[in-house]
C-alpha cells in the first residue's frame with residue numbers, strides 16, 4: 100500500500116526533459132522496464148551500442164508495451180548501415196531490395212533492424228501522379244526517422260540501456276490518452292501512402308484506441324486513392340486485418356468508413372444476402388477467438404468464409420438453370436474467384452484450399468456407403484468440418500448435420516456402421532454403373548471431388 104503510494108508520488112515528480120527536438124521520457128514516468136524487451140532485441144541494442152552505434156526499440160513494440168499489451172515482435176532502429184549491422188552479429192542477413200533491412204537471428208527469434216531513414220523532400224521525391232511516394236529509403240537520423248513514420252504512437256524510440264523513451268511527436272501523451280494520431284498533415288500523409296488509411300482502421304480496432312478526429316476526417320474523401328496501391332500490398336494489409344485477432348472490429352470499422360470497396364468488394368453483396376452477414380460475423384468471431392487461444396488460422400479458410408455466400412448464390416443460380424450440381428459448383432467457384440481477382444487478388448495457392456473447403460461442403464451431405472469414410476481421409480477434413488459448423492451456427496444448414504459428423508469422426512467402427520444412412524433410391528448402384536455419364540445424384544461426383552484441385 101505504502102509502496103504503491105510512494106510509487107505514485109515518485110512518478111508524479113518525474114519529468115520529461117527536452118533533448119534537441121525530442122522529449123525524453125524517463126522510466127519513472129512511463130514504467131516500461133528493460134526486462135519487458137525480448138532476449139533478441141536486447142542482444143541487438145546492446146551489441147550495436149557496444150560498437151558505438153545508436154540503437155532503439157521502435158514502432159509497434161513500444162506502443163504495445165505502453166498500452167500494456169504483449170508486442171508481436173520487437174523492431175530495432177539504428178544509425179548503423181545494413182552492412183555495419185551485419186558486421187556486428189554472427190547470424191545476420193540483409194534482406195529486401197527497396198528497403199534494405201537486416202534480420203538478426205537468435206534461435207527462433209528474428210529481430211528486424213532498420214537504419215534510420217528520412218522522408219525525401221517534396222521536390223526530390225518520386226511520386227506517382229496522385230502523390231504516392233514511390234521511394235523513401237534514404238538514410239537519415241533519428242528525428243527524420245520519427246517524422247517518416249505514420250502515427251505518433253508508432254514513432255517512439257525506447258533505449259533499453261537507459262530505459263528512456265524518445266518522443267518527437269507527442270506520441271507518449273497520445274498513447275496514454277488512447278488516441279491514434281497521424282504525424283503531420285493527414286491529407287499529405289494519406290496521399291503519400293494510402294495504405295495508412297487502412298492501418299489507421301486496423302490499429303485503432305486492434306488496440307481499442309480512438310482515431311483522432313483530424314486523422315479520421317479526410318478518409319471518406321480520400322479512400323479512392325486506395326485504387327492506385329499495388330495489389331500485393333493491399334492483400335498484405337487485408338490479411339493483417341483478418342489475422343489481427345480483432346477482425347470483427349476491423350471489418351465493421353471498414354464498413355462504417357466505407358473503406359471496404361475495392362478490397363473485399365464482394366462484401367457489399369454478401370451483406371445483403373439473408374444469411375451472409377451472420378455467417379461472416381461468426382467466421383470472424385471464430386477466427387478472433389482462435390487467435391486469442393494461440394491456435395492457428397488459415398487465410399484460405401477465412402477467404403473461403405468471406406466468399407461462401409457468393410459461391411452459394413452463383414451455384415443456386417446455375418442449378419436453377421438446370422446445370423448439374425457438381426459442375427455448377429466448379430463454375431460458381433471459378434466465377435466468384437475471378438470476380439474477386441479483379442479487385443483483390445487472392446494468391447492461387449489459397450484458391451486451391453478454398454476450393455477444397457467449398458467442395459467438401461457438398462460431400463458432407465453424403466452419409467451413405469463408403470463416402471463418409473473417404474471424406475474423413477481428406478487431408479483438409481478438419482477445415483471442411485469447421486466450415487460446416489459455421490454454416491450450422493449461421494442457420495444455413497441444420498445443426499443435425501454438424502452433430503452427425505461431430506459424432507461420426509470419433510465413433511467406434513460399430514457405431515459408425517450404425518450411423519450410416521441407407522443408400523437413397525438405389526442411387527449408389529446407378530452411379531457405380533455409369534459414374535461419369537449420368538451423375539444424377541445431387542451434390543457429389545466423387546471422381547471430380549477427389550482429384551486434387553489445382
Ligand code: ATP
Nearest residue numbers: 157158159160171174247248249253254292294295
Ligand atoms: P503491428 O503490431 O501490427 O506489427 P506495427 O505498427 O508494428 O503494428 P508494422 O507494419 O510492423 O506495424 O510497422 C512497423 C513500424 O513501421 C510502424 O510502427 C511504423 O512506425 C512504421 N510504418 C509501417 N507502415 C508504415 C507506413 N505505411 N507509413 C509510415 N510508417 C509506417
Ligand code: MG
Nearest residue numbers: 158159171172
Ligand atoms: Mg510490427
